[in-house]
Amino acid sequence: MGIESVEAAIRDIKDFPKPGIVFKDITPILQSGELFKIVTDELCSPYEKNVPDYIVAVESRGFIFGSAMAYKLGCGIIPVRKKGKLPYTTYEATYDLEYGTATVEMHVDALKPGDEVILIDDLLATGGTAGAAVRLIEQLDATITSVDFLIELAFLNGRANLAEYPIRSLITVD
Amino acid sequence: MGIESVEAAIRDIKDFPKPGIVFKDITPILQSGELFKIVTDELCSPYEKNVPDYIVAVESRGFIFGSAMAYKLGCGIIPVRKKGKLPYTTYEATYDLEYGTATVEMHVDALKPGDEVILIDDLLATGGTAGAAVRLIEQLDATITSVDFLIELAFLNGRANLAEYPIRSLITVD
Numbered sequence: 001m002g003i004e005s006v007e008a009a010i011r012d013i014k015d016f017p018k019p020g021i022v023f024k025d026i027t028p029i030l031q032s033g034e035l036f037k038i039v040t041d042e043l044c045s046p047y048e049k050n051v052p053d054y055i056v057a058v059e060s061r062g063f064i065f066g067s068a069m070a071y072k073l074g075c076g077i078i079p080v081r082k083k084g085k086l087p088y089t090t091y092e093a094t095y096d097l098e099y100g101t102a103t104v105e106m107h108v109d110a111l112k113p114g115d116e117v118i119l120i121d122d123l124l125a126t127g128g129t130a131g132a133a134v135r136l137i138e139q140l141d142a143t144i145t146s147v148d149f150l151i152e153l154a155f156l157n158g159r160a161n162l163a164e165y166p167i168r169s170l171i172t173v174d
Numbered sequence: 175m176g177i178e179s180v181e182a183a184i185r186d187i188k189d190f191p192k193p194g195i196v197f198k199d200i201t202p203i204l205q206s207g208e209l210f211k212i213v214t215d216e217l218c219s220p221y222e223k224n225v226p227d228y229i230v231a232v233e234s235r236g237f238i239f240g241s242a243m244a245y246k247l248g249c250g251i252i253p254v255r256k257k258g259k260l261p262y263t264t265y266e267a268t269y270d271l272e273y274g275t276a277t278v279e280m281h282v283d284a285l286k287p288g289d290e291v292i293l294i295d296d297l298l299a300t301g302g303t304a305g306a307a308v309r310l311i312e313q314l315d316a317t318i319t320s321v322d323f324l325i326e327l328a329f330l331n332g333r334a335n336l337a338e339y340p341i342r343s344l345i346t347v348d
């Protein structure tokens with residue numbers, strides 16, 4: 001089995017979270033120990049010989065892939081969380097939603113200048129969340145080696161929000 | 175290094191999320207690849223010879239430990255999420271907070287009758303969330319082998335909410 005089995009396991013949920021949207025449900029991937037291992041190993045494969053200092057993972061599905069990666073690679077994991085969830089002093093970054101804005105945060109002591117990090121989330125849609133996470137990492141002067149996703153919704157052109165960095169997605173939906 | 179190093183890394187944050195509460199900040203543990211590995215290996219140690227069918231993990235810090243465990247053990251991971259986050263048909267369970275209630279959900283096809291699962295979250299406080307997650311697992315007639323936590327705040331007596339099941343916590347705060 002390979003990444004095509006992972007892709008086949010994604011379940012399309014129509015009209016979630018609202019009418020007109022087809023949601024990519026990844027829980028069938030997580031439910032299979034075999035598929036979850038394929039995804040984690042594939043996400044880690046470029047980094048096994050040059051392990052980053054940290055995996056930076058976006059709440060909350062990004063945690064699921066990011067922590068398995070960090071465990072396999074033997075590096076730390078830094079959480080990017082929704083506003084109000086991290087207990088220590090934070091930097092925050094705000095991004096636009098269709099209606100309104102959202103804010104994510106990272107602890108101010110999460111990274112040191114020059115740290116090499118991989119940013120991970122499950123899904124690249126418009127790139128708003130990942131773009132905000134990138135700004136938090138930049139604020140701490142860490143180096144982003146790659147921005148990785150399990151799934152990229154290419155028709156939303158989220159790459160435009162992340163143009164300065166290498167982007168890797170295991171599965172592309174056109 | 176062992177679990178005492180993990181315990182030493184926990185950072186107490188006073189008055190978070192509100193006055194009078196001392197929050198146990200686990201991000202310094204996550205930040206250290208070595209400590210994160212110690213925690214994951216210790217959480218997995220009872221199950222390596224008798225691997226469960228699934229790790230059931232509670233959003234969202236539970237995802238961080240649960241997915242590393244699932245990767246190491248080679249089993250699937252089932253998310254328990256806050257209401258409105260899971261896209262497919264769900265069961266839900268509501269529990270009391272100090273003021274009001276909260277609801278968690280699990281997909282109706284997440285588990286089959288007789289599946290053996292470990293429930294994991296980072297912290298056992300009053301046991302409200304874990305108790306609700308237990309009810310979801312019971313609703314699907316799966317078997318809970320153990321309910322595991324990184325940290326247990328023993329003075330809140332959360333075990334009373336989980337009395338039917340074996341409970342394991344790596345670190346106990348009296």
